[in-house]
Amino acid sequence: MFVSRGALARGRPGSTSLLRSTGRGEVTEDPKESLEESEDELELELHSSNPFCSLFLFISASFMANTATRSFLQVAATEEATTPLRVVQIEGLVILKIIKHCKEFSPALVTGQLLGLDVGSVLEVTNCFPFPIREEDEEIEAEGANYQLEMMRCLREVNVDNNTVGWYQSTLFGSFQTVELIETFMNYQENIRRCVCIIYDPSRSNQGVLALKALKLSDSFMELYRSNNFTGEKLREKNLSWVDIFEEIPIKVSNSALVSAFMTELEAETPVTQCDFDRLQLSTSPFLERNVEFLIECMDDLSMEQQKFQFYYRNLSRQQAQQQAWLQKRRAENMARKNAGEEPLPEEDPSNPIFKPIPEPSRLDSFLITNQIANYCNQINGVAGQSFSRLYLMKALHEN
Amino acid sequence: MASSERTVLQLIPSAARVSARVHPLVIFNICDCYVRRPDQAERVIGTLLGSVLPDGTVDIRNCYAVPHNESLDQVALDIDYHHNMLSSHQKVNPKEAIVGWFSTGFEVTGSSALIHEFYSREASNPVHLTVDTGFKNWETTIKAFVAINLSLGDQQLAAQFQEVPLDLRMVEAEKVGFDVLRPTNVDKLPNDIEGMEASMGRLLALIDDVYKYVDDVVEDRVACDSKIGRFISDAIASLPKLSPHAFNKLVNDSLQDQLLLLYLSSITRTQLSVAEKLNTAAQIL
Numbered sequence: 001m002f003v004s005r006g007a008l009a010r011g012r013p014g015s016t017s018l019l020r021s022t023g024r025g026e027v028t029e030d031p032k033e034s035l036e037e038s039e040d041e042l043e044l045e046l047h048s049s050n051p052f053c054s055l056f057l058f059i060s061a062s063f064m065a066n067t068a069t070r071s072f073l074q075v076a077a078t079e080e081a082t083t084p085l086r087v088v089q090i091e092g093l094v095i096l097k098i099i100k101h102c103k104e105f106s107p108a109l110v111t112g113q114l115l116g117l118d119v120g121s122v123l124e125v126t127n128c129f130p131f132p133i134r135e136e137d138e139e140i141e142a143e144g145a146n147y148q149l150e151m152m153r154c155l156r157e158v159n160v161d162n163n164t165v166g167w168y169q170s171t172l173f174g175s176f177q178t179v180e181l182i183e184t185f186m187n188y189q190e191n192i193r194r195c196v197c198i199i200y201d202p203s204r205s206n207q208g209v210l211a212l213k214a215l216k217l218s219d220s221f222m223e224l225y226r227s228n229n230f231t232g233e234k235l236r237e238k239n240l241s242w243v244d245i246f247e248e249i250p251i252k253v254s255n256s257a258l259v260s261a262f263m264t265e266l267e268a269e270t271p272v273t274q275c276d277f278d279r280l281q282l283s284t285s286p287f288l289e290r291n292v293e294f295l296i297e298c299m300d301d302l303s304m305e306q307q308k309f310q311f312y313y314r315n316l317s318r319q320q321a322q323q324q325a326w327l328q329k330r331r332a333e334n335m336a337r338k339n340a341g342e343e344p345l346p347e348e349d350p351s352n353p354i355f356k357p358i359p360e361p362s363r364l365d366s367f368l369i370t371n372q373i374a375n376y377c378n379q380i381n382g383v384a385g386q387s388f389s390r391l392y393l394m395k396a397l398h399e400n
Numbered sequence: 401m402a403s404s405e406r407t408v409l410q411l412i413p414s415a416a417r418v419s420a421r422v423h424p425l426v427i428f429n430i431c432d433c434y435v436r437r438p439d440q441a442e443r444v445i446g447t448l449l450g451s452v453l454p455d456g457t458v459d460i461r462n463c464y465a466v467p468h469n470e471s472l473d474q475v476a477l478d479i480d481y482h483h484n485m486l487s488s489h490q491k492v493n494p495k496e497a498i499v500g501w502f503s504t505g506f507e508v509t510g511s512s513a514l515i516h517e518f519y520s521r522e523a524s525n526p527v528h529l530t531v532d533t534g535f536k537n538w539e540t541t542i543k544a545f546v547a548i549n550l551s552l553g554d555q556q557l558a559a560q561f562q563e564v565p566l567d568l569r570m571v572e573a574e575k576v577g578f579d580v581l582r583p584t585n586v587d588k589l590p591n592d593i594e595g596m597e598a599s600m601g602r603l604l605a606l607i608d609d610v611y612k613y614v615d616d617v618v619e620d621r622v623a624c625d626s627k628i629g630r631f632i633s634d635a636i637a638s639l640p641k642l643s644p645h646a647f648n649k650l651v652n653d654s655l656q657d658q659l660l661l662l663y664l665s666s667i668t669r670t671q672l673s674v675a676e677k678l679n680t681a682a683q684i685l
Contacts, residue, residue: 096581
């Protein structure tokens with residue numbers, strides 16, 4: 001672990017700024033305005049690398065010494081309130097980088113790190129860098145951690161926001177809801193207060209839709225996962241169903257003024273862009289076919305999970321019946337003994353195997369599969385809707 | 401003897417006509433680096449990564465900024481940083497190699513020659529990209545240069561920066577959509593139907609334009625251009641010739657397929673909710 005200091009310089013030259021919000025909603029001013037006001041900014045960064053998942057630990061505590069409102073000690077004493085995350089604000093640069101990385105390696109699945117700032121209810125993502133494809137070897141883990149350290153250090157030297165806010169990954173036809181995703185989320189959540197995962201689907205983007213999604217695990221699900229208890233009772237208690245696992249957060253895109261000026265000039269003069277060509281493509285059957293294939297596979301998995309539950313319930317009821325029978329026998333015995341004047345035997349016998357509680361199968365897998373199926377269905381709906389429009393358009397054109 | 405005393409000013413021309421191709425990510429990155437530059441720096445300098453295509457075109461795909469110090473007479477570049485970033489980038493994408501360097505600013509300056517020399521040691525025939533972030537002529541100026549060495553006999557005199565044609569491939573930016581990349585703030589990403597609507601609107605506008613043009617030509621308002629006429633007739637001829645009956649059957653079949661899929665997905669969703677209810681229902685024994 002090492003501690004380093006540095007001041008982030010961002011934005012207009014000639015001003016130092018620190019964009020970190022603290023305090024119970026007291027930082028209501030726009031962080032960009034506080035450029036001029038804040039004088040004394042420190043940023044402490046603690047780094048430690050977790051060898052198991054090669055993650056970064058960034059705990060940045062920032063203290064804004066704005067003597068007009070409150071004293072230094074007061075600020076240090078107030079706790080950070082967690083305002084709920086409402087919007088993820090991505091820069092155009094990040095989108096282009098993600099697309100480039102995912103497309104280059106498609107169909108292989110790739111991941112990368114997101115960097116940015118956490119401001120109030122908005123999570124700003126201002127830069128990102130890709131991860132190299134990781135081998136399964138254990139010794140490469142250290143290399144991966146080194147790569148991350150190196151990249152973060154280098155990016156900090158050019159004043160890029162050096163703060164991990166999550167990661168991105170590419171997916172194939174939307175089948176990203178796996179246990180690994182949840183585990184990665186839990187790992188990140190331990191270290192960073194607010195993190196988000198951005199999912200990009202390159203195959204769907206070929207249809208002309210920008211398939212970018214920002215996901216977060218819902219808080220209630222995270223608590224449940226920590227206790228690792230997915231029995232039906234617990235879930236009913238918490239009123240948690242499969243829709244509640246992942247929370248999708250709306251994405252906003254922002255661009256700096258310079259980039260905006262460039263794009264305005266460089267915008268293609270043609271009235272129709274590549275995007276339109278993709279959207280107006282008539283053949284969607286390969287995409288739909290694969291979607292339905294995946295859907296069928298998932299249904300098979302789901303039915304297997306269902307069978308597990310059925311099995312469990314059948315065993316449970318059988319065990320209950322056995323218990324009842326045994327209890328009856330015991331009671332009869334006790335009656336006989338009471339009549340004979342002897343001590344009644346206890347009505348329970350923990351050593352008897354029929355009293356052993358059967359573990360309930362975890363519902364986590366079935367929830368994840370259900371999520372995937374729902375996703376496929378949504379995609380099919382979307383593409384079918386587009387196809388309808390196209391077919392009617394074709395019909396109208398032909399008639400003319 | 402006379403010939404050995406006469407030294408000739410040699411201008412070594414480039415072997416092939418080099419041209420450069422830039423991806424929009426590079427422009428975005430350069431702008432971002434410029435906005436984040438340290439206070440005392442006037443401009444940003446960095447390395448360009450990419451590959452050289454077999455026909456000689458330099459394909460610039462990625463870039464990163466390199467910290468540097470510049471004063472009136474000297475320039476210092478952080479070489480270690482440059483090498484570190486290069487190795488990091490190559491871990492992800494081993495095919496990307498150094499193809500040149502960029503700087504923001506309008507023209508090539510004296511210190512650029514030194515930096516260019518440094519980069520020519522790293523890569524053969526590096527390309528120098530200037531991105532004018534000051535909008536000097538009220539327009540965007542992105543230029544690419546290659547250096548040609550002027551030598552007098554054995555002595556090297558100067559390097560002449562010759563501009564090469566630059567191709568800005570905005571295809572990827574187009575795919576994302578300029579509506580997302582241009583404004584400084586976009587409230588939400590367009591979903592399927594909205595995008596479809598926009599595309600159809602554009603197609604309709606195009607068809608209207610073509611209509612108007614043909615009308616104008618027929619009524620002699622506009623001089624007719626046979627090339628455009630041929631394009632239009634090609635486009636219309638590319639519509640497949642099917643009898644109305646066959647065409648209707650085709651459209652209806654496709655419609656029915658899509659409806660079937662929609663029905664299937666709705667049933668699946670219903671099944672999911674039922675299964676969910678059953679799974680977490682209280683077991684009454």
